[in-house]
Amino acid sequence: MALKTRLTELLDIEHPVMLAGMGGVSYHRLVAAVSEAGGIGTLGASTMAVDELPEEMAKVRAATSKPFGVDLLTALPGQVEAGIESVIDGGARIFVAGLGVPREVVDLLHSKNILVGSMCGKVRHAVSAVASGVDFVVAQGTEAGGHTGTVATLTLVPMVVDAVGHTVPVVAAGGLFDGRGLAASLALGADGVWIGTRFIATPEARAVKGYKEALLAVAEDGTVISRSYxxxxxxxxxxxxxxxxxxxxxxxxxxxxxxxxxxxxxxxxLGAKDGTTVDVTREFMPCGQGAGAIDELIPAGDIVRQMVREAEETMGRIAAVRR
Ligand SMILES: Cc1cc2nc3c(=O)[nH]c(=O)nc-3n(C[C@H](O)[C@H](O)[C@H](O)COP(=O)(O)O)c2cc1C
Known part of the structure; x- marks a missing residue:
């Protein structure tokens, strides 16, 4: 069982499945579980205090010798500079910029043998990220949980592939929750998937009380794009x-x-301690449209393996259509 792509080669991983660097959710347990299963976990550092990131990275290293990454939103002035030293010292294999391309840090990270990725919601974001020297781009459609744009994954991914796919691997994101989504992403020309919401519904994800339950209960039309948080x-x-x-x-x-x-x-x-009591009728619970398909908590490693198995079955089913 193996899906070899440019992404698995670049990152030296077994499966083309990446855990999104979700603020408040992607902490060491979840990151280590995904990396250990042969995908790659990414710490969501946007909600971490300056001294918390090195601790989280040390805990990932203690749990797995496999590669992992760190994602930082770059919207707040000084946030990248503060975190970048920890990213380098803590042994990350990849760094992902959540908002905007940190042009100034790409060379520094490369000199330390750290690969750089960038989140993109439009074709022009991807073009500019590649011009800044990033090693891969994540094309994230509007279906995604968290900060998101207006273009759908099915539309965005092939356009980003056409624009920059000849230069760097493209990773698909937004609304993907199973192996059919992985197979579809490969069909669109992507080299892997970046999964958020599906990994929130795992025992390893960090979450306030009631968040995972809300996600399991929500239907495909139960999310909204809001500026209220x-x-x-x-x-x-x-x-x-x-x-x-x-x-x-x-x-x-x-x-x-x-x-x-x-x-x-x-x-x-978001970022509060695991299991903090909150009022879910008002609480900030980032969540993608794919939550409509999620009705149980599954260990993160099982999700990775299941996705790859289903993707292979899906590709077999499609191949059989031609016979
Ligand atoms: C709880 C949550 C927190 C997120 N935080 C971040 C973040 O800090 N930085 C970032 O680049 N993306 C963040 N995202 C977006 C994810 O990286 C990813 O693109 C998205 O979850 C993919 O869509 P999906 O949720 O449908 O799988 C977040 C998403 C969620 C659901």
Whole structure:
């Protein structure tokens, strides 16, 4: 059982399955489980304090000798600079920039043998990321949980492949939750998948109390793109808080003030300790449309293996159509 792509070769991993660097969720247990299963785990460092990232990286290294990565949002001035030293010292194999390309750090990371990836919601983001020297791009469609754009995965991925796929591997993201999605991504020309929401519904994911249950209960139309938690467009579980701001957009503040506002109002605990009690009718619960297909918690390693097995079955089924 093996799906060899440019991504598995570049990252020296067994399966072309990447755990998204989800703030608040992708901590050491989940990251280590995905890497150990032959995919690659990525720490979501955007919610980590400066001293927390080195600790999390040490815990990943203690749990697995396989490669892993770190994802940092670069929207806040100084955040990348603060985290980059830890990324280098902590033994990461890849660094992923969540928002915007950290042009200034690409050369430094390369000199330390760390590969750089960039999240892209539009073709022009991918073109500019590649011009900045990144080693792979993640084409993330609007179906994705978390900060997201307006273009759907099925549309975005082949366009990004056409634009930059001859130069670097392209990874598909947004609304993918099983092996059919992996096979479809390969069919679109991608070299692998970057999965968020499916990995929240695992025993290893870190989450506030009620988040995983909300995700299991949500239907495919139960998420909404809202600016009510961060000030930026973010796909989350729809609840009373998001409904209120849909009706009162005049109360929204820009990023990052809305982060402070939602936190102060007790509706934003992303990054809080595992199992923190929250009011889920108001809480910030980033979640992709794929949650509609998720109805049980599954160990992260099983998800990786199951995805690859299903992708192979899917490709066999498609090949049989031609006979
Ligand atoms: C809880 C959560 C937190 C996220 N945090 C980040 C982040 O800090 N940085 C980032 O680049 N992407 C973040 N994302 C987006 C993911 O990296 C990924 O692109 C997305 O989850 C893929 O779509 P899916 O959820 O449908 O699998 C987050 C997504 C979720 C669900």
């Amino acid at each position: 961060t000030g930026k467009t973010c796909r989350v579980v729809r609840n009373d808080w998001t409904n209120h701001f849909d009706e009162h957009p005049e109360e929204l503040q820009p990023f990052p003030q809305q982060v402070l506002a939602s936190t102060k109002a007790g509706a934003n605990h």
